[in-house]
Amino acid sequence: MKLKNYRRNNLLKKLSLTFFNFIFLCTFNSCAKNNFYENKQLIFGTILEIKFFDIDKDTAENATKEIVSQLNELNNLLHPWNESAIHNLNQNFENKRISISENYSTLKTILQKALDYENHTFHFFNPAIGKIIKLWGFHQDHITGEIPNPKEIQDILNSKPSLSQLSFSDREKIISSSNNKVLVDLGGFIKGYSLDKIQEILNSYHIENALINFGGNILALGKPSNRNWEIAIQSPWSSSLIAKLNLKSGSAIGTSGDYQKYFTLNEKRFSHLINPFTGSSDNIYSSATVLIENKVDTGIKSDVYSKPLYFSKEPNKIAQELNISDFMVTDHDHNIFISKSLYQKLKFVNDHEYKTITVY
Amino acid sequence: MIMNIKPLQSIKTGDLILLFSFLILLIYIFSIYFKFEKNNFVEIEANGEKKIYSTQMIKELQYPGITIEINNGKVRVKHSNCPNKYCQMQGWISRNFQTILCVPNNLRVTILQSNESLDSTNY
Amino acid sequence: MNLLTQPIINKHQIAKLSAVAIMISTFEFFIPTPIVGIKPGLVNIVILFTLYNIGFKEAVLVSLIRVFIASLLLGYFLSPTFFISLFGAIGSLFFLYVGTKLLNKKYFSIYSISIFSAVGHLIGQFFVVHFFIFQHNAIFYLFPFFLIASLFFALLNAYIILSIMDKPKSI
Numbered sequence: 001m002k003l004k005n006y007r008r009n010n011l012l013k014k015l016s017l018t019f020f021n022f023i024f025l026c027t028f029n030s031c032a033k034n035n036f037y038e039n040k041q042l043i044f045g046t047i048l049e050i051k052f053f054d055i056d057k058d059t060a061e062n063a064t065k066e067i068v069s070q071l072n073e074l075n076n077l078l079h080p081w082n083e084s085a086i087h088n089l090n091q092n093f094e095n096k097r098i099s100i101s102e103n104y105s106t107l108k109t110i111l112q113k114a115l116d117y118e119n120h121t122f123h124f125f126n127p128a129i130g131k132i133i134k135l136w137g138f139h140q141d142h143i144t145g146e147i148p149n150p151k152e153i154q155d156i157l158n159s160k161p162s163l164s165q166l167s168f169s170d171r172e173k174i175i176s177s178s179n180n181k182v183l184v185d186l187g188g189f190i191k192g193y194s195l196d197k198i199q200e201i202l203n204s205y206h207i208e209n210a211l212i213n214f215g216g217n218i219l220a221l222g223k224p225s226n227r228n229w230e231i232a233i234q235s236p237w238s239s240s241l242i243a244k245l246n247l248k249s250g251s252a253i254g255t256s257g258d259y260q261k262y263f264t265l266n267e268k269r270f271s272h273l274i275n276p277f278t279g280s281s282d283n284i285y286s287s288a289t290v291l292i293e294n295k296v297d298t299g300i301k302s303d304v305y306s307k308p309l310y311f312s313k314e315p316n317k318i319a320q321e322l323n324i325s326d327f328m329v330t331d332h333d334h335n336i337f338i339s340k341s342l343y344q345k346l347k348f349v350n351d352h353e354y355k356t357i358t359v360y
Numbered sequence: 361m362i363m364n365i366k367p368l369q370s371i372k373t374g375d376l377i378l379l380f381s382f383l384i385l386l387i388y389i390f391s392i393y394f395k396f397e398k399n400n401f402v403e404i405e406a407n408g409e410k411k412i413y414s415t416q417m418i419k420e421l422q423y424p425g426i427t428i429e430i431n432n433g434k435v436r437v438k439h440s441n442c443p444n445k446y447c448q449m450q451g452w453i454s455r456n457f458q459t460i461l462c463v464p465n466n467l468r469v470t471i472l473q474s475n476e477s478l479d480s481t482n483y
Numbered sequence: 484m485n486l487l488t489q490p491i492i493n494k495h496q497i498a499k500l501s502a503v504a505i506m507i508s509t510f511e512f513f514i515p516t517p518i519v520g521i522k523p524g525l526v527n528i529v530i531l532f533t534l535y536n537i538g539f540k541e542a543v544l545v546s547l548i549r550v551f552i553a554s555l556l557l558g559y560f561l562s563p564t565f566f567i568s569l570f571g572a573i574g575s576l577f578f579l580y581v582g583t584k585l586l587n588k589k590y591f592s593i594y595s596i597s598i599f600s601a602v603g604h605l606i607g608q609f610f611v612v613h614f615f616i617f618q619h620n621a622i623f624y625l626f627p628f629f630l631i632a633s634l635f636f637a638l639l640n641a642y643i644i645l646s647i648m649d650k651p652k653s654i
Binding site: 047049051211213216217218224229230231232233234238239240241244245253254255257260289349350352353 | 409
């Protein structure tokens, strides 16, 4: 008897809830945001968020389709551990012979670009240390979380892996490496490179007002109505937000943080950001953010430039040498270090998140 | 002496006018509610401390006595230790201005209004 | 209060009515309500009954005694729930007073008075929640939902009063 009553009550509660929610649900799908086209996709585990302002639906859909297919193609080319051209290339470095001739020229362009940035960032961004990242167990879809043998890491470090050890033979369409400890992992490059590719596609479709978020890296073009695109920066210490920021047309923002991909062992966090000089995941800072307003390689810079700031002990000096005027780094003790230029552009929210802000 | 009053017959014109004016007010308010759009940011105030979160993630947030779940654009109170659990029963919210209150736990969950909202999150 | 100067018969009546109000409060606290977050407010029946049969001052006394004793009994004295309950009662009484003075008996019956009381209760509750607990406009999002329930139960309460009561004394 009691049970029966209880059930009836629950039913009544559910019915009334349905009534309350109904009013909202009935307009849920028909609600189209004026002038905005939005699309969200999952591409190889990375979220792609597209926002267009003031364009017709057909152009928006075609552009989205093309972006998605190009990104899928890029992933088939560059994925570090799944079946991809780069994966085949890495196997070739270990004396296997898999033909990469059909992708040779694309790979060459990408690898040379990556090499440029490796040299430019004083090897803080080093896509050749894939072997170390693999040892840390980040080259799989489900991270198991084991600490690798320091001797093995030291072995790889001693060989000083670098993209400059690769040689390209245009005639045979072969890429070879003088160092068999090189494993190319373009993880810190793909997102930014993709953003630049997307920008090219948008230009070809004459789309002027767009906001692209690919795995957290954001590229802004034009503006929605009479305001700028406005974005939030996530706090490295919790899931909440830390600041708001207006993005000028043609600017991109990227963050490297230890909260994106990591495993925890004995209450210690081991992040996927491996210092190419020490081979360890022990770093001073929890995140580094850069805002790029430069028109050349905007996307790549927003992705790559956050690495030297993250790994170095004196980010402001590195930033000066790389000519980065807008950057922010945060440490594990909830302190923020920020450049003057970015400080003037940001608006901090959630005051409880941080202890101090130091402006360079 | 008990008089035989017929309750429905004692309704007067003024009562009806008052009731209808309230109904019109309600219709007006709900017509505003219909225009509310989905929003990607939520503000959570717990014991006077306000925090803004992006709703574009899958995450459970722990507050004293209460668990809040964020799941791809919508937010709900997943579990609460308050006696009536009204906040828990309210279910998912995702549109501008929608609010869940839990008075015993001093907690307010509000989807941001469009004028305070943002376009995307860098992470 | 002029409780001490009142005739004894009134004190007894107030005590009895308060007891009934406390009983209804307790009852309402424990029965699961069919609609989320909404109580029928049956206590208003007692308050309106007091108002019509004895007078406004006595209604105030019954209402306040009920708020304090019920909160002590149910264990939420001085908790947020208590203040919401208290300000709900105060708002309700204020609107009752305004209602009885403002509304012409010729055109408005106990139904209107009941609606006034229920809306006052709601406004009192939102006032305290807005100014003392969550100082944010977003709480008013919930207002229309509560208003619907308020109107419904106000009409129901008025119906119940008319069904159980002698012809109401004019006030």
